[in-house]
Amino acid sequence: GAGVSQSPSNKVTEKGKDVELRCDPISGHTALYWYRQRLGQGLEFLIYFQGNSAPDKSGLPSDRFSAERTGESVSTLTIQRTQQEDSAVYLCASSLAGAGADTQYFGPGTRLTVL
């Protein structure tokens, strides 16, 4: 595909359930980022993958959040035992090079609503 894709586009879940969000980066992009954007707010960094290096998980808000990436392809963000405060848009971005001032290309996001 031409750009970053994310699925699902919308997810409604009940409090306490687990959810899995998917990101397909642009082919050849070695760096991948996950962000959270609460309504009316800026982007909050969650996690960063660069090639086969250990991911930077410093932005994950709690141990209920985890993410994986297979090589330089698909990434999944998992939120366990969802809480209402997890409701937000989750954005994924990829770039050609992570360690450097390179351009991030964003997906359309997944809107998560926890009832």
Place this chain on the structure above:
Amino acid sequence: EDQVTQSPEALRLQEGESSSLNCSYTVSGLRGLFWYRQDPGKGPEFLFTLYSAGEEKEKERLKATLTKKESFLHITAPKPEDSATYLCAVLFNYGQNFVFGPGTRLSVLP
């Protein structure tokens, strides 16, 4: 803690009324400053990257400038299709994380 702030929070302009948006950051070593445009329900779309004080970039009605403490996004003779939220993000010398500002919601009225 390094922070990125943007002002104003919201801005309403008449079509053709030029103005500027501000992005300020606390100093801890800048590696790059990025401007994005975000339309409702969509992911941010890249506009510009600035690397050093004094640098300027232009694209259609937009021009971005950078000083040691802040960046401005100048909008000349805006059109209604320029209505969006404009985000700035800073990559500092340490780490590899982008710090985003809260954004400025721009509305251009016909």
